Amino acid sequence: MKKIGLLVLIAAIIAGFFYFDLHQLLTLDGLKSGLTQFEEWRSASPVLVTGGFLLLYVAVTALSLPGAVIMTLAAGALFGLVLGTVIVSFASSIGATLAFLASRYLLQSTVQKRFGDRLKAFNEGVEKDGAFYLFTLRLVPVFPFFLINLVMGLTKLRAFTFYWASQLGMLVGTVIYVNAGTQLGQLESLSGILSPSLLFSFVLLGVLPLIAKKIVEIIKARRVYKNFTKPKTFDRNLIVIGGGAGGLVSAYIAAAVKAKVTLIEANKMGGDCLNYGCIPSKALIKSAKVAQQMRHAEKYGLNSAEPTFSFKKVMERVHDVISKIEPHDSVERYTELGVDVVQGYAKLIDPWTVEIQLNDGGTQRLTARSIVLATGARPFVPDLPGLNDVGYYTSDNLWEEFAKFDEPPKRLVVLGGGPIGSELAQSFARLGSNVTQVERATRIMAREDEEVSELVQESMRSDGVTILTSHNAIRCEKEGDVKRLIVEKDGVETVIEFDALLCAVGRQARLEGYGLENLGVETNRNIVTNDYLETLFPNIFAVGDVAGPYQFTHVAAHQAWFAAVNALFGTFKKFRADYRVIPWATFVDPEVARVGLSEQDAKEQGIAYEMVRYGLDDLDRAIAESATAGFVKVLTVPGKDKILGVTIVGEHSGELLAEFVLAMKHGLGLNKILGTIHTYPTWAESNKYAAGEWKRAHTPERILGWVEKYHTWRRG
Template sequence: MKKLLIIAALAAIITALVVFDAQQYLTPDFYQQLFSEQPLLTGAIFFVVYVIATALSIPGAAALTLIGGAIFGLGWGLLLISFASSIGATLAFLMTRLLLKDWVQAKFGNYLTTINNGVEKDGAFYLFTLRLIPVVPFFVINLVMGLMPIKARTFYWVSQVGMLAGTAVYVNAGAQLGQLDELSFAGIMTPGLLGSFVLLAIFPWVARTLINKVKKNRALKAYQKPNTFDDNLLVIGAGAGGLVSSYIAAATKAKVTLIEKHKMGGDCLNTGCVPSKAIIHAASLAHEARGAKSVGVNVGEVDVDFAKVMESVHAGIKDVEPHDSIERYEGLGVNCITGSATIVNPWTVEIETAQGKQTRTARNIIIAAGGRPKVFPIPGIDEVGYYTSDTLWEIKQQPKRLLVIGAGPIGCELAQSFNRLGTTVTMVDPAPHILGREDADVVEEVTAQFKTEGMNLMTGCKPKSFALINGEKQAVIETPEGDQTITFDAMIMAVGREANVKGYGLDNLNIQLDERGNILVDEYLETSMPGVYAVGDVIGGYQFTHVSAHEAWYASVNALFGHLKRFKADYSVIPWATYTDPQVGRVGLNETDAKAKGIAFEVTKFEIKELDRAIVDGQARGFVKVLTVPGKDKILGATIVGAMAGELMAEFVLAMRHGLGLNKILGTIHAYPTMMEANKYVAGEWKRNNAPQKLLQIVEKLHTWRRG
C-alpha cells in the first residue's frame, strides 16, 4: 500500500508539473519578476520548486543554485538552498528505499556485501566524503544510498553539512552574477566574480585534500609516530614486487630495508615461473625428439630420466638465483634481512631473525607478501596426499598416473609437461572447457593438441572424494553421466591462488580486505592505512610477475614521493601468456571480455598455417586475432595462439601502449621469413576488410579510361 501511494503521489506531481508548465519555474525571469513585488512568496515558491526538482532528480540543480544566488543573494540564497537540497535529497532517498531497497538487496545482496558492511561501519563519513567531493552526481548518491543500510536522519544531517560548502560556492557565484547589470567582459572581470569562478574551479581539489587529510588523521590517531626513522621505505617480501620496490628506492637514493622470511626471489624464482618453464623446456625437447623422425632425423626411442629432469629444473633455479640474491641487492644499496616481519604500527616493524628480534621504523611500508596455492577441502584429500605448484618440485620419482585438479593456465602447463615426459595424465575441472578465460577458438586449438597427445580431459566434472584403497590412491569424480572412479599415483591441485594475509600484523592496523580475502588498495596502491602500500598477488588482480613489478613502480614512487606527486596504477595494457603448446598470448580485450562489457568490436583473424616460416618449422597451426574499434584501426586487444605466441605479443603491447593502430604495423618492415610476419599479415587482412570500396571503384574506372 505504501508503494502504491508513493507511485500515485509521484504520478500526481508529474501530471501537475506538466499541466502547470513547470519549465517556467526553472528560469531566472520568473523569479526576477515576482521578487520585487512579493519576496516572501518568491522564496517559498523557489524553496518548493528546489525540493521537488531534487526529490524527482530533475536535471538542473546547479543552474537553480546559481539562480537562487542571483535572486536572493549569498545569505538568504544559501539558507533556502541548503535546506531545500537536503530535504529534497532525503525525499529521493526515502522513495528509493521504500520502492526498491528490499528488491535490490534480495537480488543483489551478495554483490553488495562489501558496500553494506562499509556503510554500516562508517556510513556517515563515507556519505560526507561523497557530498564534499562530488565525484558522483548528487542525484545518483541520493538514489543509491536509499538502497544502503544507513538511517534516514543520518543521511539528512550528513547531506546538510556535507553539501554546505559546495552549495556556498555555487550560491556565491550566482550572487556575483546577479549583481551584473549585463553580461559583458568588463563585468566578468570584477574581483568578486573572478574569485567565485576560481572557487568553483579549485573547490573539488581543496575538498579532496581536506577529506584525505581528515581520513589520514582518523586512521593514524591511535598510533604514536616516531620522531625519526631508520628507513625511508621498508618492504615485506622479496618476490618480484618486493625486489622491484626496493630496487627503485635504492636507485633514487632512499634508505630501504627488504625483509624476506624464506628465499629471495619469492614464488616466481623458487616455485613458480622459473621451475615451471624449466620443466616445460625439458618436456618440449622430449616431444620434439619423438617427432624428429618426421623430417628425417632419427634419434631412436626417447628415454626420459625424470630424476635428471628435476635436477635440471633445480639447476635452472640456481643459475637464476644470483639475479635475485641478497649479495646483488645489498650491492645496489638495499639492506636485506632474513626473518619474519610483524607490523606493529604504520611506521614500525618487528623482525624475528635467527640472531634474535630487532625493530625498524620507516616513513612508509610496502607489503609484497605474495600468495599461495588454494586447496579445496575435499573428503579424503589428506589421506591420499597432493602436490601444489609450490611443493611439486619435491618430486623425485616420476608418477605413472597423474591426476591434475584444475584446468587453468597452471594446470594446463604442468599437465602437458608431465604427459610429454611419459606420465599418463587426467585433468579434471568443473568448467565446461579448459582455459576458462579464453575464447572458444583458443580453447579449441589447445584442446585438440592435448587430445592428440593422449591427455584425458574431464571438463564439466569435479572431484567428490578421495581414498586410499588396498594401497592405491583413488578419486571419485562427479561427471554428468554419474560418478566415476580414477586410480592415480600422484595429484596436483591447481585451482588458483589466494593472498597471504596472515602472520605479519595486518590485524594490528585493521587493514581492510576485499570480499575475496585480498588486501584492499586504492588506485595509488595504498591500503586503508595511510602510508602502507601493497603490491602483487597479495592484492589479487592480475597475478603475474610482470604485473607485480609494474605495481611496484607505482607503489614505491607514491610512497617515496607522494607528498609531491602521486600516480594512479595503470592497468590499461596488460599482456600475459600461457606456456602450453601451442602457446596462448593475450593483451587487452578478447571477444568474451568485449561481449561481457558491451563493447562494440571488429574481429580480424590470420591463420598461421598460411605463414611460410610456420610451414617450414612444422608449426603451421593457430592464429593471430585482433579486436579493433569498428571501422577504425585502433587496437582493443589481441590474442595469438601458436608457436612463440608470448614473444609475438610484444608488438601489439607496444602498439596499444603508445596508441599505434594496425596501419602502423602494416607499414612496418618485418624480416622474412619470421613468425613475426603474422602480425603484419593480420594488419593486412584488416586493411583489405576496410578498404574504401567506392574510392576503389573510381580508381578502377580511371585505370580503364587510361588504357583507352
C-alpha cells in the first residue's frame, strides 16, 4: 500500500504539472520571456532565489519531468558559469539519486524476481564495475538522463556510488550547457546566436560523445596496462595463437592487408573441425547413410540388401577425406600467403609478448601490437566414477582409435543427446553397432523445438538406436573384460553393458596454459570479450570456441574478420561483431537446420510471432526421392512478412537454409522469396512454398470479395 500511495502521489504531481501548463515555463521561449523577471527576483532575494532554483531543479530531475536542459541553460543565464555549474551539478545529482531510490523502492524487487535470470549478466557487470559503467553513461549526453536513473535503480549499485559517479560523470556536460546558458542570457537579437563563445559551446556538445569515449578508453587502458611496460618497437603487427578456423582467417586477413603476422599452432593445422569434428564426422555420416539406403533400397524400386563392408576401409576413407582437405589449411599454403607459421606452444608473457616452446626444441619470443587468441575447445569429460577404469573415447581420439578396429564396436554407449552425440549414435547404428544413447534431459536435441526432437528421435530409433532420456549416468564398473554403465531414472538403476563408450556431452574452451591467469584476463566458461572481441586488454582479442557464444566453425571465421580488422585498424575504426543472423545445422537424418528464433526461443523470451509450416510430403522433389519426412517452419512478426526465424527438417536442410539466412541478413521478407523464381523440381522450392503458406494466411479477403464482384460484373 505504501508503494501504491507513493506511485499515486508521483502520478498526481506529474499530472498537475501538465494540467496547469507548467511545462511551458521549461521551454526555450518560456526561459527567454521570464528572464527579466527572474533577474529582478534574484537581485531582490539572491539567497532565496538560488535555494528555490536548486530545489526546483531537484524536483524536476527527481520526477523525471521534461525541462532539465532548459533549467541548466537558465542556471547559466541567471547565475553565471561558476555558480550555475555548482548549483546544477549538485541539484542534478541529488535529483537523479532520488529518482534512483524511488525506482529501487518501487520496482527493483519485482523486476529482479521476474527477470533475474535474464538480467544475471547485467547484474554481475554492475556489481563488478557499476561505477565505471555509470560514469561512462553520464559522460555521453545522448543517453536519456531519466532512463539511466530508473534503470540503475533496478540494480544492486550502492546509492552513494550512484551519487558520486553521476556527479563526476555529468560535470563536463553540465559545464558546457551552463556555459551555453550564459550566452543565451546575453542575447539581444538573433544575430547573437552566432557569437563565437556560443558556437563553441554547441560544438563541444556535438563532439562530447567522441571525447567521452576517448577519455574512457584512455582511463581503462591505463588501468589495465599500469603494471606492464610497453615495447617501443614490435616484431609483428599481429600474432595469432591457434590454427583452427578463427586463427586461420585472422592470419589470412592480416597477410592480405600486408601486415606482418605470425600464426602459432602446436598440433594440426585446421583445428578441431578439420581433424576431429566437422569433416571426419560428415565423411562417416555419408558412409552410414549409403549403408542405410542399401538396406531400404525397396523404397527406390530396387532389391534391398544388407551392406557388407570393411570397417577399416570406412575409417580409411574418413582419413582420406581429411588428407584431401588438409592442403587448404596447411603450413605451406599459409606460408605462401605471407603468414609466418610457427609450430609450438604459445604463452603470453605480457600483453604484447608471446613465448613459444617450439615443437622441434628451443624457445622463441615475439612481440606484437595485437594478439588474437583462437585456442579452440576440447571435449568435456564428465566426472563420472569409474570412467577412467573402463576407458572412453571422445571426438578427439575417436578417429584414430576406431581406425584400428576391424569392425565397429558391437555395443556402443553414447553419453549425450546433443548434435555430436546424435550424429555419431545414428551413424554407428547404421554401420551395425548396437547403440544406446543416454541423455539426462527429457529429450535429445533440447535446443530445438519439441516436434523437431521427436521427429529426429523417431528416425534414430527406426535405425536401431536405443534412446534413454531423463537418465543420469552415475558410475561405470569393470569386472574382468565386462564393462558396465549404470544409469538412473526416478530412483531406479539400469545396467548397460558395452564394448566402447563415447563421451559427447559438450565442449569446453581451452583456457589453461596460455598465460591468461598471469595477466588477469577474465575467463568464465570462455574468455570474456566485449562487442569488439577485445579482452580485458584492448590489444588482445579472442575468437571462436574459446570466446563463444556459439561453438560453430562458421561463427569462428565470422568473428575472425572483426577481430583482425579491429586489431589492425582499431585506432581509426572499430566494428562490433554481428550475431544477428547465425545459422547452424545438425547432420542427423533427417537434417535439422535453423537460423534465428525457434518457437521454443520465442515463447521463452516472450516474443510475439506468427508461424507458417510447409510439409515436405507435399514437395514434388521430395516425393520423387522418397524422402518426404520433414518440414519448413517460419516465424514472422505478427501481420508482417519479416522473418524472425526458420527451422528446416529434411534432406539438404543445411543448404536450403542459406536462402533464409540471406533474406534475414539483408532484411528481405517472405514476399521477396515468394516472388523469386525457383527451379523446378528442386528442394529449394520448399522455401517458396513456405512463403506461399504465409501469403495464403494473410489473404485480403475483403479485397478479394470486391474483386469477385468485379469479375461477375465483367461477365455481364
